[in-house]
Every structure is written in C-alpha cells, then in structure tokens.
Amino acid sequence: MHRWLSGIAGLVGVVVFLLTIAYGPAGSPTPTALVGMSPAAAQTPTAAPGEPFYLKAIDHDKAKRGGTLRLAAHGPPSMFDIYASGTIANVGAQAPMYDLLVRMDPRDPKLPIIPSLATSWTISADGMTYTFQLRKGVKFHDGTDFTADDVKATFDRIVFPPPGLISLRILPIKETGARDRYTVVMKLSEPRDSYTFLASLAGGWNVITSKKALDKYKGDLRQVDNFPGTGPFMYKTRTTESWEMVRNPNYWNPHVPYVDRIIQVWLKAWTPELAAALLGNQVDWAMWLDPSAYQKVKATANMSGLIWQAPNLAAWIGFNNEREPFNNVRVRRALHLALDQDAIGKIVQQFDPTVQLTDHLPPPYGKGYEDLIKEHPYAAATREKAIAEAKRLMADAGYANGISKTFNFVVRESPQNRQLAAYAQAEWERLLGVKTQLEVVQVSTMVDRQVAGTFDIISHAACLGGADLSATIRSCYSINKATGKKADSNFTNFRNSEFDKVLDRFSVEVDLQRKIQLGRQLNQILNAEVPATALLSSGRAYGWHNYVKGLPTVGGNSDYNTYQWDFVWLDK
Structure with missing residues (x-):
C-alpha cells in the first residue's frame, strides 16, 4: 500500500514510463503525454510531519495583502454548469469559487500533485482502489459543512450524469463511496498509473460542490451561477460586463488568498480590445493574446508573457x-x-x-x-x-x-x-x-x-x-x-x-x-x-504586469488547472 504524506518528496507509485513528446511550435513548451509517473526529480512542497499541507505563494514571506486583481477573462459564459462545459468561459471564470479534491501545483506545473480538499491518500496494491482522507472543518460558502458525501455526489454527477444532462469529462471511475464523514473510496473501472489518475482528478473542471445543491437542482446547474463552493473567493456580483468575487474570510487555508477582490472583465480572446486593455493597464493579466500583442508584452519593460500548450485533440x-x-x-x-x-x-x-x-x-x-x-x-x-x-x-x-x-x-x-x-x-x-x-x-x-x-x-x-x-x-x-x-x-x-x-x-x-x-x-x-x-x-499566450507576483515562469500542458488565484499577490 502506498501512502502520500506531505513531508515526502514526489508521489508514491510504480514508475512505468515517462514519454516526452514535442508537437508544439518552436519556442513553445513541450507537452507531455503521460504514460506513467511524473519526473522523479520533481519535489513536492513540504509541511511539518503530521500537519496538513497548505499552499503558499512564491515568496510568501514577502507577500503583500489586499488589493483588487483585474483579469481579462474570455466570456461571458452562456450557462454555469461547469461539468457540462467545454469552454474557458466557465472554468476560467468560476474556478476561484471552488476547490478540487487534489490539484496541480499552480506555482510550477512540473511539480507533482498536491493536496487540496483531500489531505492524503492511499492506493491499493493492485492500483484499482484509492482512499482519500478529507480536510476537516471546511465549509461551503452557504455555511454547510464539507463531507465525503459531497465528494461522492460531485463525482457521481461527473461520471454518471443524470438523464437529460451531460458531462464532458471521462474518468475511469467505477464507483465513488463515502466510507465515513471524512473518507472517500474510489474504485477504478480500468487500470491507470497513479500519476495519470490523480492528475485527471486534478483537472480544473472537477470542482467540488455540495450534495445539497446537486440534489436541489437535480444535477442541472446550467442556470445556477452561485452553486456552493469551498474556494478562496466568493460570489459578489455578475453583470454582462464583468464578474466580481471577494476574498473568502473563512477559507480553510489560513495563508491564502492574498488579494481582497477579483474582477473578471469580459474581453474576447485574440482581439485588439483585449490587447489594448492589457497594454493600457486597464487589466493586470490577460489570457489568449494574438501574436502582435504577445510580442509587445514581451518587449515591454515591467511586463511578462508565457505560453501554455493545450492538451486538447484539436x-x-x-x-x-x-x-x-x-x-x-x-x-x-x-x-x-x-x-x-x-x-x-x-x-x-x-x-x-x-x-x-x-x-x-x-x-x-x-x-x-x-x-x-x-x-x-x-x-x-x-x-x-x-x-x-x-x-x-x-x-x-x-x-x-x-x-x-x-x-x-x-x-x-x-x-x-x-x-x-x-x-x-x-x-x-x-x-x-x-x-x-x-x-x-x-x-x-x-x-x-x-x-x-x-x-x-x-x-x-x-x-x-x-x-x-x-x-x-x-x-x-x-x-x-x-x-x-x-x-x-x-x-x-x-x-x-x-x-x-x-x-x-x-x-x-x-x-x-x-x-x-x-x-x-x-x-x-x-x-x-x-x-x-x-x-x-494550439496553446495559449498570456501576458501580465510584473507587479502581479507568484505566477509560474514556465508553462505546462494545461492551463485549465490554474485559475483559483489563491497563489498570487500584488506588489503595488
């Protein structure tokens, strides 16, 4: 039996193979087709033995708190059921209100999987059963307690969508069960190496919501723009122009988030309007820049840019x-x-x-x-x-x-x-x-x-x-x-x-x-x-002003997992 502990470097599992492939344009990061484990050299962040892991920003000790992070977001979404969505207009906009069971480390996409709502996990000898220990004391934004029943309800909605509803995710899960209030057991439908399965769970679309909400709406969240989450930011207002969220004062991670407010401004991808907003300092960060805008960002003092590859079959x-x-x-x-x-x-x-x-x-x-x-x-x-x-x-x-x-x-x-x-x-x-x-x-x-x-x-x-x-x-x-x-x-x-x-x-x-x-x-x-x-x-070209701190300096093979914004702070 393999156990993940926050003080152990790397993920535990049988190393099968890592096959590196290059299919992006020159100068772009190399995507990875995962046939086995993550690189053995990757190091997990550590916590004191016996203590739960809490994510902190890069240069946490220097981080300033407060301020408003202005994001150029691709939207608005036409509906809000993130499980039925295939667009960044949903996951990019909604992710700050939610947490995942486990997550990719947003500070460096080459690091292994880290805890989120699950604090640790064990894997059966045959690799077909995963047992997750959940974080205690977590509350949804509506004040209800987070328990194993919510994880089961969420993954049942994803893997076995109710009649008349869809799910654009496929996960090799045969059954998700709540063993007790804070223990979840997942049984796989077919074999996967441990990294591939955990990384699949860490996909940004697999946000955890409450069983209460899923029962209330019968799994149909298309018209529910504020279904309960446990995430670092809470819903405030949404208009045809923007979506505003505020810091969750009761967030389970005592170290984050650093900013008080997020305003996501709807700007269409690859357009001159998007470029003008970023270069004119009307927003602090922007996704999906056109080539000219990206080159201007790279050539501008006190600005940075980065390209992520997309893992889609395009x-x-x-x-x-x-x-x-x-x-x-x-x-x-x-x-x-x-x-x-x-x-x-x-x-x-x-x-x-x-x-x-x-x-x-x-x-x-x-x-x-x-x-x-x-x-x-x-x-x-x-x-x-x-x-x-x-x-x-x-x-x-x-x-x-x-x-x-x-x-x-x-x-x-x-x-x-x-x-x-x-x-x-x-x-x-x-x-x-x-x-x-x-x-x-x-x-x-x-x-x-x-x-x-x-x-x-x-x-x-x-x-x-x-x-x-x-x-x-x-x-x-x-x-x-x-x-x-x-x-x-x-x-x-x-x-x-x-x-x-x-x-x-x-x-x-x-x-x-x-x-x-x-x-x-x-x-x-x-x-x-x-x-x-x-x-x-294809991939995504991003740009930001350098007073936005904590962003990764290298791109990975999926940006869909990075939009919680709990790991950045503003140096201004």
Whole structure:
C-alpha cells in the first residue's frame, strides 16, 4: 500500500514510463503525454510531519495583502454548469469559487500533485482502489459543512450524469463511496498509473460542490451561477460586463488568498480590445493574446508573457458523421483534401502564435509538423494531386457536379474561426461545388450545439484533453463506457467498432512499445475515416504586469488547472 504524506518528496507509485513528446511550435513548451509517473526529480512542497499541507505563494514571506486583481477573462459564459462545459468561459471564470479534491501545483506545473480538499491518500496494491482522507472543518460558502458525501455526489454527477444532462469529462471511475464523514473510496473501472489518475482528478473542471445543491437542482446547474463552493473567493456580483468575487474570510487555508477582490472583465480572446486593455493597464493579466500583442508584452519593460500548450485533440472543423452526405467517408475525405492544411495553420497563426498543423493524435502515435509537411496531402508539391483526388472521391460518392443543398456551418465567434470557416467555405464551393451557410455563435452556445449535434459542419470540434490521453481519445471519438452511450464530447458523432476495440486495449496497456503501436493504429483509423479536418495543435499566450507576483515562469500542458488565484499577490 502506498501512502502520500506531505513531508515526502514526489508521489508514491510504480514508475512505468515517462514519454516526452514535442508537437508544439518552436519556442513553445513541450507537452507531455503521460504514460506513467511524473519526473522523479520533481519535489513536492513540504509541511511539518503530521500537519496538513497548505499552499503558499512564491515568496510568501514577502507577500503583500489586499488589493483588487483585474483579469481579462474570455466570456461571458452562456450557462454555469461547469461539468457540462467545454469552454474557458466557465472554468476560467468560476474556478476561484471552488476547490478540487487534489490539484496541480499552480506555482510550477512540473511539480507533482498536491493536496487540496483531500489531505492524503492511499492506493491499493493492485492500483484499482484509492482512499482519500478529507480536510476537516471546511465549509461551503452557504455555511454547510464539507463531507465525503459531497465528494461522492460531485463525482457521481461527473461520471454518471443524470438523464437529460451531460458531462464532458471521462474518468475511469467505477464507483465513488463515502466510507465515513471524512473518507472517500474510489474504485477504478480500468487500470491507470497513479500519476495519470490523480492528475485527471486534478483537472480544473472537477470542482467540488455540495450534495445539497446537486440534489436541489437535480444535477442541472446550467442556470445556477452561485452553486456552493469551498474556494478562496466568493460570489459578489455578475453583470454582462464583468464578474466580481471577494476574498473568502473563512477559507480553510489560513495563508491564502492574498488579494481582497477579483474582477473578471469580459474581453474576447485574440482581439485588439483585449490587447489594448492589457497594454493600457486597464487589466493586470490577460489570457489568449494574438501574436502582435504577445510580442509587445514581451518587449515591454515591467511586463511578462508565457505560453501554455493545450492538451486538447484539436480538430478545428468537424463533420456531423450521422448526417448525409457526411456519413459517407468519401465525402469527408474529399472535403479534407480540398483544403490546403498548411494554409489553414497559417490563417490561424495570425491570431494564435502557438498553432501548428498536427495529426489526429500527438507523437509518437501520430506525426508532428516537420514530418507531415513533407508528405501527401500536406506537401505543397502534392497540392494538385490532393485536389484531383478530392474531385474523384466526390464523383465516386455520386456528387461529380457538386451538391445542390446548402449546409449549415456553425462557427465559433473567435476571429480565427471566422476566417478559417470563410476559407473552407470558399474552397469547398470553388473546387467541389459544396455550398455552406455560416452561422456565427458565442463560444458557450457553440458547445451546446456541439453536444446537441444540431449542425452539418462545425468550427471548431476540439474536445478537452487532460492528463489521461486514453480518456481524451475516448471522449473525442468513442463511447463513454460508464454510461454505455456516445461520449458527450464526441461532437462529430464518430462511431467505428474497430477503433473502439483498439482503444480498449490502448487504455489498459502498460508496455510502452505496445502502447505506441496501438496508438498508431488509432491514428491510422482516424486518418482513414476523417471525422474532422483542420487538425491544429494550439496553446495559449498570456501576458501580465510584473507587479502581479507568484505566477509560474514556465508553462505546462494545461492551463485549465490554474485559475483559483489563491497563489498570487500584488506588489503595488
């Protein structure tokens, strides 16, 4: 049996393998595909033996207290059920009001998992049962006590959503039980190494709320903007312009938060307005800067910038595989071949400096940019061949003269999505006689449309990733084994029995070489079936004024886990 204690460096578990992969653009941090444990050199923060762990800011002893942290947030969200959300408009805005069971260390993403509402945990010898000891004396913002029943209710909502509701997370949990008031037992549905499972729990979307609230609203939190949390900040006011939160005076961590108030100002990602607000000191920190703004931040005295990679499987254009004619693989492949995929990447790079052409799955399962750009259909030298093949496929599908129907093309409001969609629209009509009508929607509304499947084509079809690549692939392209139904993040409605069988083997394989071979089989099936196109890896470019202290100096492979803001302070 393995026990995590706050005074022990690193996580305890069987080290399987760590496979480092590089699929981001030059100069960006290297994402990590986790096949096993975190780096052995990583050190956990320590506490005195027998004492619970409490997070503190970098330079805690020098930290100033008070002030208002002004954040440029991507929003507003169209609803508030974070478990059913696939947008930063929710997790970015709502995370400060909540805690996780365990969390990534926000001060350095390369450190191991640290306690949050769980103070310690044990793992059974077969790795299939996790027992968590919970922090005592914690209260929700409505004054009710936090207990094991709340953890069970939360993860039941995530893993087994009630009828009519969705969850965009897949976790390999068979059962969550409350052994007593402050002990939670999780039984896994299939094997995972300890780091991968704990890091999955630490995903920023898995916030803990109260059983009382989940029972009251029957798990449906879409219209509840203040469902109870235990987090460092409490709800104050929300308008169409901003969301204000104030310091939780009864927070269980006596050291944090440092600032008195957070104001999240709604500013659209990658826009000139966002850049102007940050560079003009109207906000202290901003997410998702365009390339020009990011370079200005890096060149400005007393400002800093950082790029995070995203762990998502990013298909920027998805086809509804259940609707005609997109249920025909020849049509899907023709539409894919008609687009200059490298040109698509360059279109999006105008707005997002981290974007690059990629495969369906990251290396070593798929190929990276340098390999893809040399071969058909991505190489410039094979462009005419790709177009000719696209026309032949359309003819074989019975559409040699195009299609008379005009198809609905739902497009996220972000500027790069709009330009990308306009390019695809023009090329499909010019080369193949396929006409589309663009429908631009707000990001949260787009997620609703993705899940409902009320589209012919959609941009974009990226689904959220995390530490567990197997779960990410399953959520994007397969069924949710917990419910037996299509995964709620399988926005393209892709179904392939061979793919599902290989994925089942991939999910539980611990031998590195066999896992790589299975992953490559999955990638080959996706390349043959083409459920989506415009495959682009991406990240997020951030900027802030240097009086904001405590932020990490290196990016990790997911920024979704860093928005509680309990670890920063203002030096002004």
